[in-house]
Amino acid sequence: MRARRRAGCAASLWPCRASMARSVVDAPGGEDNNAVFPIGIAAMSNLKSRCSGAAWPDYQGGGLLNLMQTLSWELGGPDLGYPPLATDVLAGIGHHRHVCLLLIDGLGAAQLRRLGPETRLNLRRRATLSSVFPPTTTAAVTTVLTGQPPARHGLIGWHQLHGEEIIAPLPLYVRQPAGSASAPQQLADTLFSAPPLFEHFSRPAFLMLPEDICHSPCSRHHAGSSMRLPYRDSEDAFVQLTARLYSPVPAFHYLYLRQMDTLMHEIGPDDEAAARLLAELDGDFGRLLDAAKQNDAAVVAIADHGFVAAPAEQWLDVDEIPELYSLLARPLSGETRMSYCHVKPGCMERFIELARARLGHACWVEPSAELLAAGVFGPGPAHPDLAHRCGDVVLIAKPGWNLRDTLPGERKLQLAGTHAGVHPDEMEIPLIVYRP
Template identity: 35%
Template sequence: MSGLDSRIWDSSYVLPDYNGGSIVNLMASIARGQNACGGRYESLNLLGPEQVAQHRQVSLIVVDGLGYDFLLEHRQIAPTLASHTLGSMTSVFPSTTAAAIGTFLTGVAPVEHGLTGWYVYMRELAAVLAVLPGFGRSGAAHYHGRIDVGELLGTTPFVARLDGDTHMVAPRSIANAPFNRAHLHKSDLHVYDTLQEMFQLTAAAIAGPEQRYTYTYWPDLDHTGHMQGMGSGATLALLADLEREFVRFLDAIQGTDTLVLLTADHGHINSNAERTFLLNDYPEIQQHLRLPLCGEPRAAYAYVNAGAEDAFLDSIACSFGDALTVRPSQTILAEGWLGPGDPHPSLESRVGDFVLIPEDDRMVRDWLPVERSFPLQSAHGGLSNAEMLVPLVVAESG
């Protein structure tokens, strides 16, 4: 394969379409539509900057885990959301919260912001961290008062480009987390406890005659999907709640000249413990690793001991056969999976030596002795349609 000329790499993989079809292109359209720099990225094919510019206000609502396929499959539960869906966009690679929220909050692809998955090897701290909450997986480091998280990550907030008022609406659980505050910049922060309050605060942030940009984030659908599965009654009940509150929100903001854009960071694929390769059960593989797995269960970065590369690949092939695809990390960078642009200074150290991509609905995981294992009923990070495609829901208030 050469470059990313086509969204489809083969019959089962969906690659990010950074040439006008991904969430980073949405951010470019928003920036240009608000008279700001769109950077190196093309505007989104589905929604050009001229459409954004027709409105004084832009409200971007990110529903964690709301896949395009999932929404259309359950359109009877969410008819308004489905009827306002303009089409699908791809997420970034990996199709996960850290990488995609990193794109929403910076306006650039993972190659530039350097957030390569939930677990990231931070060479600067000699530790593996869950990069959003900032707790350590391997090594003693974590975010604390002595660390300037913005300086550590080396990212520039998207809202720094915008001249108008900016607002962030975030759940109490993460609103004042160091990662969130590092990307707040000049935005007013609005903290909510319930979905109803989230939409009420978003509507209140929109009120006013000035040009405004509001970013709103809701994590509950993703969390429940992980724990109970995307087809569970609890997850579908949350989708129904989202539909109800979205309709109320649209009624509340009539007359504000707002362009409402609701989308997601990624979708989900259902899985379970029986479909998981647990590397703790394969000491012949683990002996070749110098760090625990990083990234995601659906796209894991393997850090291999120097000189053990061939033995590692042989062990993977003998244990998993065609059920696990292995790609050299340098290859996916060269092929543009993480996007075009100037690589983040720490990018190569954050993608390991190889990327492990389980086939079908499988996952690959490991556990450290100090960790409490927990099962997942759905996952993301990989290259399936269910994980990679997210909806673009568009509504306009007069």
């Protein structure tokens, strides 16, 4: 182990709980928007000035959260308490017999324009929205399924701190410590707290999910009492959904498609194979619209996030900088484009100084409290563990860069395409609408 002892810092590498960042969102009175809004404006202004060119989420009418507020209103669900979409393209959508929400994982606005400019999907794009922060499946899909921002549902990365363990919230495994006895259902019971949204719509809701995750603890919680329907592949998914549109009973249908995301992680977001896969999905989409036209079905298609290329020479191994890594109380969590750092007590100032000196070419080094105060995770009241999960410092990768550490027993992660940062290509998602 390459830890180095530094005066004023705890000596061991992983044993202690990091000091919590405290911010306005989890302070007493944080539920009062009038109390926190001026501070949020100032903090966001400062953040934008430090992170040149970054794209931050819109929670005021132009984002994924606002889409879910509007859909909930239109479909007889609860008022979630957030501004509706600024655009009126979904006004009255609840009058249609069927309403379909297709979530095409990873198909950001930039990818749709570049890979399929003449596709039906792109030609029916009515607006460009922002995802949430971080723009990644864990945070964004949970916002879709609960109608709550990451600040409230508390799922903020592929890996995140839960209690004293670093876990993966979707597949529900423990990354650290090794040999943890925590089982997936046990983790789910203590991790998932935001109630599911779709079961509260005034019409039956059906969730169509890949068969290997359809009955997982994560899917069971976020579907609630709504029916979950497994599918084998995208062709099977569209066949099933098309058949359901012929029912005379009004319904809401949610279809989650992950094929684009899987492929772009493997080959990158600009490969010709991604364009071919998009063309196949677009053909399925066109056939779905034929059935929708016959059956008074509205179809909305969105993404959870976009993508950026991840050049192999721009992966930075934080654990290979021992004077910096030894200041951490536990491994990195979050994502390779956005990492949460839990720093040993008394070491934060030194960590920020060293990180900016050694990593500043590759990432912005931001105190977690600044991000919380700026409201990048969305409006509160915040999840009680949000500040603890964010740690003390957040490393936000600059264009082209990825950050990683590798624990014993892990293979070094290398992907051709990534997301979860603040490049516009990661943050911007399309709003695609068909109404008969």
